[in-house]
Amino acid sequence: MLPRDKYIELWNELSENKSMILLAGPRQCGKTTLSKMISESMSQSIYFNWDIIGDKRKIAQDPYFFQGLPRKDESKPLVIFDEIHKYKDWKNYLKGVYDCFGDQFLFLILGSGRLDLYQKGGDSLAGRYNLCHLWPLTLAELHSTNRDFRSFMADPLELCTIESTEILSTWQHLADFSGFPEPFLAARKTTYNRWAATYYRQLVREDVRDLTGIKQIETLELLFSLLPSKVGSCLSLPGLANDLRVAYNTVKTWIKILERFYLLFSLVPWTGSIRRSIQKEQKIYLFDPALIDDAGAKFENMLAIELFRAVSNWNDMGYGNFTLQFIRTKEGREVDFVLCEKSRPFLLVEAKLNDTHPSKSLIRFQSALKVPAIQINDRGQEFRRLDNDGLPLLIAPAVRWIPTLP
Numbered sequence: 001m002l003p004r005d006k007y008i009e010l011w012n013e014l015s016e017n018k019s020m021i022l023l024a025g026p027r028q029c030g031k032t033t034l035s036k037m038i039s040e041s042m043s044q045s046i047y048f049n050w051d052i053i054g055d056k057r058k059i060a061q062d063p064y065f066f067q068g069l070p071r072k073d074e075s076k077p078l079v080i081f082d083e084i085h086k087y088k089d090w091k092n093y094l095k096g097v098y099d100c101f102g103d104q105f106l107f108l109i110l111g112s113g114r115l116d117l118y119q120k121g122g123d124s125l126a127g128r129y130n131l132c133h134l135w136p137l138t139l140a141e142l143h144s145t146n147r148d149f150r151s152f153m154a155d156p157l158e159l160c161t162i163e164s165t166e167i168l169s170t171w172q173h174l175a176d177f178s179g180f181p182e183p184f185l186a187a188r189k190t191t192y193n194r195w196a197a198t199y200y201r202q203l204v205r206e207d208v209r210d211l212t213g214i215k216q217i218e219t220l221e222l223l224f225s226l227l228p229s230k231v232g233s234c235l236s237l238p239g240l241a242n243d244l245r246v247a248y249n250t251v252k253t254w255i256k257i258l259e260r261f262y263l264l265f266s267l268v269p270w271t272g273s274i275r276r277s278i279q280k281e282q283k284i285y286l287f288d289p290a291l292i293d294d295a296g297a298k299f300e301n302m303l304a305i306e307l308f309r310a311v312s313n314w315n316d317m318g319y320g321n322f323t324l325q326f327i328r329t330k331e332g333r334e335v336d337f338v339l340c341e342k343s344r345p346f347l348l349v350e351a352k353l354n355d356t357h358p359s360k361s362l363i364r365f366q367s368a369l370k371v372p373a374i375q376i377n378d379r380g381q382e383f384r385r386l387d388n389d390g391l392p393l394l395i396a397p398a399v400r401w402i403p404t405l406p
Contacts, residue, residue: 002181004034006141007134010316011038011108014130019076020098020107025134026262026287027203030181031110034134035080038108044069044077050086063093066105078106085111091125098128132316135309136179136287139398140405143167149319149406156339156347157372157394160403163381167399175298178288179305192290200224200263208261219244220254224263227284232297232336234281234328235266255284262287265308270325270338270345274368283326299378300336300351303398307337307349310405333361335373348373356395358386366391376401 011034014021023031039045046069048055058065066079084090097107109129145160152158160167176192177183180199183192204224209217223244230240241251258264266282285304292298304324311322320341327348328334337349350362352375359375366373366388374394383396394401 001033001037002030002137002142002185004030004037004134004141006144006313007034007132008037008041010132010313013317014132015106018128018130019102019105020094020109020125020129022109022111022129022131023134024111024131026136026180027207028180028182028199029134029136029262029287031134032082033181035082035108035110039078039080042078042106043072043075045080046077047080047082048084049082050084051082059087059093064097064101067101076104076106078108080108080110082110084109095125095128098125102128130316133312135312136305137174137181137184138179138306138309139167139171139174139402140306140310142170143403144406145403147404147406149314149317152404152406153346157374157385157392157401158404159383159394159396159400162403164399167403171302171399174289174302176290178290180288183290196288196291203261203263208257212257214254214257216246219246220257223251223254224258227258227264228286228292228297229294231283231285231292231294232300233283235284259284265304267304267324267326267337270327270340270343272343272345272369274327274329274365276330281328296351296353299353299398303349303351303376303402304337306402306405307339311339314406327365333364335359335362335365345369345371347371350375352377354379356382356384358388358393358395363388363393366393374401 011021025031039047046066050056069077087093094109173184173187176189177187183195204221205217208214208220214220223240226240226243237251238248241248244251259266264284264286266284268282285301286292287305289298289301289305292301307324311324314320314322323340325338325340326334326336327338335348336351338345339347339349348362348366348369348371350359352359354377356377356379362373362375370391372392374396376396376398379397381397381400383394383400386393386395
């Protein structure tokens with residue numbers, strides 16, 4: 001098993017002040033494996049999976065079956081509930097579990113059905129849990145320099161000093177086989193192809209259909225098949241609606257559903273003090289970059305995943321309120337990514353597959369926002385540090401900067 005140290009650290013932090021943790025994330029990204037790693041560090045634990053008929057029977061016969069777990073010491077036993085969100089009354093069940101036993105047990109709730117959908121008004125679990133996310137493998141996780149968050153925020157342009165062919169190889173593996181553990185570890189194209197065909201068919205035809213009641217599943221599958229070619233540019237919902245011959249609002253709803261089931265994530269534009277910036281468009285990225293054929297779009301998508309993972313984990317750890325957005329004006333000037341804290345930009349990031357000359361738009365927006373900027377490429381190990389009228393601007397390869405992301 002690959003160690004998932006960043007997420008075990010996250011578990012340790014969150015479980016110190018809340019006895020129930022909801023772990024959400026894409027299907028097959030390693031949630032069950034991570035839960036087993038966590039349980040191995042505990043002296044007492046029990047695992048429950050709603051997909052196992054014998055476990056379903058346990059709840060029917062004795063809703064609080066875990067009370068019978070033999071105690072080895074005075075520490076709180078860990079109870080792991082996997083896929084419990086498929087239970088019709090799961091929220092009220094967990095509410096009762098927490099209220100009755102929150103001071104006696106630790107509870108880890110796993111699910112790929114977007115557990116965080118239930119944070120909004122009327123949530124019977126409100127105030128009873130901490131939410132965290134597990135994402136597919138990333139370069140920053142696999143080759144982390146173990147840089148702490150404060151150090152990164154003080155100087156986000158620091159580079160990894162190790163020039164490693166292993167890091168380059170890992171980056172290529174992520175491009176070819178995605179960061180989902182099964183195809184990544186197999187590292188064979190045939191294995192990836194079989195995995196992907198099964199994964200997306202089951203996810204759309206089973207999970208999405210069963211939990212949303214959508215009837216036009218084949219059209220939804222067609223929509224998803226069109227999205228790899230839309231990565232990196234502003235998404236035209238009217239254009240997709242026309243291609244699919246469905247209503248605009250239908251496409252808009254379907255995109256949200258695909259995002260809820262972790263098939264993609266979307267970024268919205270940062271407007272702030274930028275004149276003539278667009279406000280309503282969005283950009284989408286896939287959690288599986290291996291689906292994308294265009295080399296430039298794939299590279300941008302891989303960088304988006306790394307940044308999205310970092311921002312998500314920072315928020316889960318309670319470091320602040322961080323967002324990942326982009327900047328684009330009506331004239332087409334654009335910076336691919338802007339990292340913000342409380343809506344205030346603190347870093348601009350541009351993805352350029354082969355270009356080692358700074359983007360004019362990056363220079364322009366850096367001058368306007370007065371923040372550090374970096375242009376990431378896929379060219380070897382060489383980097384350049386530039387000065388944009390007193391503002392630091394770095395041109396560097398992905399494999400030298402990404403491992404420094406905390």
